[in-house]
Amino acid sequence: MNAASWISVLLAGCAAGIINGAVGSGTLLTFPVLLAVGLPPVVANGTNTLGMSAGSWASAWAYRQELRQRWHVLRYPMLAGFLGALAGALLVVSLPPSVFTAVIPWVVLTATALVALAPLLGRWLSHRGGEPMNLPKRIWPWTLGVGVYGGYFGGAQGIVLMAILGLRYDRDVQHCNAAKNMFAATANMTAAAVFLVTGRMNLAVALVLAAGAIVGGYAGGHWARQLPSAVLRTMVIIAGLVASGYLLIFG
Secondary structure: OOHHHHHHHHHHHHHHHHHHHHOOOOHHHHHHHHHHOOOOHHHHHHHHHHHHHHHHHHHHHHOHHHHOOOHHHHHHHHHHHHHHHHHHHHHHOOOOOHHHHOOHHHHHHHHHHHHHHHHHHHHHHHHOOOOOOOOOOOOHHHHHHHHHHHHHOOOOHHHHHHHHHHHHOOOOHHHHHHHHHHHHHHHHHHHHHHHHHOOOOOHHHHHHHHHHHHHHHHHHHHHHHOOOHHHHHHHHHHHHHHHHHHHHHHO
C-alpha cells in the first residue's frame, strides 16, 4: 500500500464513523475502500470489523447519558448480541459468503420499512391495548439474531438494530440510537477477536481505520444527539434505502 492508500483508509474510517454514530451502515463505505486498496474480501471484512468497533465505542461514549440508566435493561440483550456475533464470526471462517448475500439486502430493506413505520405501529399497538412503547421489552432474541448478522458481515446492522429497538425497546429514537451504538460496538469487537485469532484481518490497516473511526464515531454520536428525533429517523430511513440498493446491486 502506498501513502494514498493509507490516507484513503484513514478518511474512510472517519467518514464511516460519523455515519455509524448517526445512523449506521458506514461499513458500506469502508468495505469497498478496503477492497480497492488490495485486501481480499474475507480479510477486508475482518479488518473492517475491528476498525469500525473502535468507532462504535466512541459513539456509545458520546451517548453515555442516554445509556447511564439503562444497563439493567440492556445487559442481557448485550450478552445475546455477543453470543450471536461470536456465532456469526465463526460462520465467516467456515461457510462460503453466498450463504447470506442473497437475503441480506431484503433484511436491510425490511428493517428500513420498520424504522419508518415504528411510530404508526406503536400507536396501533397502544390502541389495541398493548403495552406502552416507552417501556423496554424482551429484546434479547432479536439482538441474538442481529448479532449473528453483525458478526458475519455487519453492513447496515445499525439500520436493522434501529428497527428492532424502535419496536421493542423505546419510542424515543435517541435512546434507540444510543443502544444501537453499544450493541454494534459489542458485536464488532467480538467478531474482530475471532478474525484476529484466525488471521482474517490486516492489523496495521485495521488500526489506521480505527483511528479515523474513533474521531468520526465520537463526532457522529455527539452530532446525532443534537438532532430532532424526526430528522434522525429520516436519516436512518435514507441510509437504509441506500444500503439496500447498494447490496442489491453490488452484493
